Amino acid sequence: MADASVVRAAPRQYAWIALMWIRAALAYPASFWTLTVAGAIITGLDFVGIAIMFTTIDTLGDFGLREIALLYGATGVALGLADMAIGSVEQIGHHVRTGSLDTMLTRPVPLLVQVCADRFALRRLGRISQSAVVLAWAAVPIDWTPARVAVTLMMLVAGLGIFFAFFVAFSCIQFWTADASELANAFTYGGNTMTQYPLTVFPREVVLSLTFLLPVAFVNWYPSLYVLGREDPFGMPSWFAFLSPAVALALLALAALAWRTGVRHYTSTGS
Amino acid sequence: MALIDATDLSRTFVVRRKDAGRRSLRRRREEVHAVHGVTFSVEPGEMVGYIGPNGAGKSTTIKMLTGILVPTGGRLTVAGVEPSRHRTELARRIGVVFGQRTTLWWDLPLRDSFELLQKIYAIEPARYRENLDAFVTLLELGDLLDTPVRQLSLGQRMRGDITAALLHDPEVLYLDEPTIGLDVVSKGRLREFLRTLNAERGTTLLLTTHDLQDIEALCDRVIVIDHGTLAYDGTLAGLHGRGGSMRTLVVDLVDEAPAISVPGASVRRVEGPRQWLSFPADASAAPVVAAVAASYAVADLSIQEPDIEDVIRELYSRS
Numbered sequence A: 001m002a003d004a005s006v007v008r009a010a011p012r013q014y015a016w017i018a019l020m021w022i023r024a025a026l027a028y029p030a031s032f033w034t035l036t037v038a039g040a041i042i043t044g045l046d047f048v049g050i051a052i053m054f055t056t057i058d059t060l061g062d063f064g065l066r067e068i069a070l071l072y073g074a075t076g077v078a079l080g081l082a083d084m085a086i087g088s089v090e091q092i093g094h095h096v097r098t099g100s101l102d103t104m105l106t107r108p109v110p111l112l113v114q115v116c117a118d119r120f121a122l123r124r125l126g127r128i129s130q131s132a133v134v135l136a137w138a139a140v141p142i143d144w145t146p147a148r149v150a151v152t153l154m155m156l157v158a159g160l161g162i163f164f165a166f167f168v169a170f171s172c173i174q175f176w177t178a179d180a181s182e183l184a185n186a187f188t189y190g191g192n193t194m195t196q197y198p199l200t201v202f203p204r205e206v207v208l209s210l211t212f213l214l215p216v217a218f219v220n221w222y223p224s225l226y227v228l229g230r231e232d233p234f235g236m237p238s239w240f241a242f243l244s245p246a247v248a249l250a251l252l253a254l255a256a257l258a259w260r261t262g263v264r265h266y267t268s269t270g271s
Numbered sequence B: 001m002a003l004i005d006a007t008d009l010s011r012t013f014v015v016r017r018k019d020a021g022r023r024s025l026r027r028r029r030e031e032v033h034a035v036h037g038v039t040f041s042v043e044p045g046e047m048v049g050y051i052g053p054n055g056a057g058k059s060t061t062i063k064m065l066t067g068i069l070v071p072t073g074g075r076l077t078v079a080g081v082e083p084s085r086h087r088t089e090l091a092r093r094i095g096v097v098f099g100q101r102t103t104l105w106w107d108l109p110l111r112d113s114f115e116l117l118q119k120i121y122a123i124e125p126a127r128y129r130e131n132l133d134a135f136v137t138l139l140e141l142g143d144l145l146d147t148p149v150r151q152l153s154l155g156q157r158m159r160g161d162i163t164a165a166l167l168h169d170p171e172v173l174y175l176d177e178p179t180i181g182l183d184v185v186s187k188g189r190l191r192e193f194l195r196t197l198n199a200e201r202g203t204t205l206l207l208t209t210h211d212l213q214d215i216e217a218l219c220d221r222v223i224v225i226d227h228g229t230l231a232y233d234g235t236l237a238g239l240h241g242r243g244g245s246m247r248t249l250v251v252d253l254v255d256e257a258p259a260i261s262v263p264g265a266s267v268r269r270v271e272g273p274r275q276w277l278s279f280p281a282d283a284s285a286a287p288v289v290a291a292v293a294a295s296y297a298v299a300d301l302s303i304q305e306p307d308i309e310d311v312i313r314e315l316y317s318r319s
């Protein structure tokens, strides 16, 4: 089924569909720019909130503002990219209910590509660039070595992969109950919100859950500790910093399995 | 080789229904045999009407033929492959139109939808231009190409959908209630278009409908399905015979009279001086007419051919 030619064609097919939506969005430039800038401002307010806290405190969970900015920026860029690339997968329940999933199933493009590229929203670049600015600000005082640069890049790519897997896996629930998109949101965005803070503000049990259960700690926490040159406050092994790509791959494999099971289970609608 | 080959095709849905009792919140697991042991095959170039009452299993069959749904029983091949396993490959060779909903992108102008389809289906540019021009002319879509789909009327949208389903020259076109909600003129044009399509391009058509005029206008062959099982597969003419269908002689007498009694016919209805007599469709009308004229003062006579709807209603109620 998933032979090489299908996989090779997928990025191109994705690009066609995404480009069409970009063109459609740019047909109304005023609305496009308003939404893009508004998106950046709204997500930017999170960080403004944290920065305001720092007018009365010097550290939060033993981390300074610049260090938190690294955590915030890394998870923000990863989530933003995942959300832009495949966030539309959350709409699967909507496609089930309206029957547009049936239509997609009759087209010669893998369903996942179609669902992810549907209504591709370039305006999410607003959020991504806001996170990227914070990340760049955080990067200024860091003592950069080639290894730290490599780990930072790895962090962003693996983070993207982890959120990608979360989006797909949690959206699959909607193959069974078509109105579970709120649930999908809760896990993915909730995971993101928690990783915006240093995990030292949470009890140990929460950190363990975010490491082994819903492993969002690998999105930014462990690699950031390495980049910042800090000891793990919870005594986790230092090589956890390099585990993110493996975690991402494992989660992606699970997500692919969930997706296949979901599509196979799909029973269409009665009309 | 047959283009479509279904053997003992079945699809069961498991649904959970609330128990009838008000106290219980538990849901009962229940199986719905939407399609149950259906066997038929379709040769290239055929035009087949797939009919049956609401809930008979027509849409479910189409969804299996297109690979959307995985059959739960039996065998199915379309163009030599199992649709649900080879869905994406098969997609290039089939076209699908759902009358109830659009396959186009709601917010995009028709032109953008068509161009995206060209890329997705890898239609050669020259072929694409040729097909688009042909369908735009035949279906009179010229002025609508730049209108977003959501602003199109039902009939306009349907024409857009049909074009979208045909741009890649599919071997077979499935239409699930393509004429639903269309006015008489639009229905007529659509039928004309489908006939031309079949005659000129040899496209195989399989359509479901509740409008039997679609069938009469288009299909040499009808498959009747009821409660998921095959009730009839054959020619339209044969369906008349099967139903034991009757022709009707409408007699206008000069004066009101009691029910007419002649051999070979029976009175169905009396309304003042007008009476309706029915007699077997395969019998000649001449002796009946002669017998009536011989014993009654007749003002006028007319013969009504058997109504396909009656025939099918008969078939449904028997199965």
Ligand SMILES: Nc1ncnc2c1ncn2[C@@H]1O[C@H](COP(=O)(O)OP(=O)(O)OP(=O)(O)O)[C@@H](O)[C@H]1O
Pocket (backbone or CB within 6 Å): A267, A268, A269, A270, A271, B013, B014, B015, B032, B033, B034, B035, B052, B053, B054, B055, B056, B057, B058, B059, B060, B061
């Ligand atoms: N996705 C589904 N889940 C559960 N039951 C279904 C589903 N799809 C169809 N059914 C059931 O299967 C039966 C056949 O439905 P189907 O849609 O195939 O009928 P149909 O012949 O197309 O009817 P109509 O003329 O009303 O469109 C119905 O009893 C329907 O309730």
Ligand SMILES: [Mg+2]
Pocket (backbone or CB within 6 Å): A271, B058, B059, B060, B176
């Ligand atoms: Mg139907």
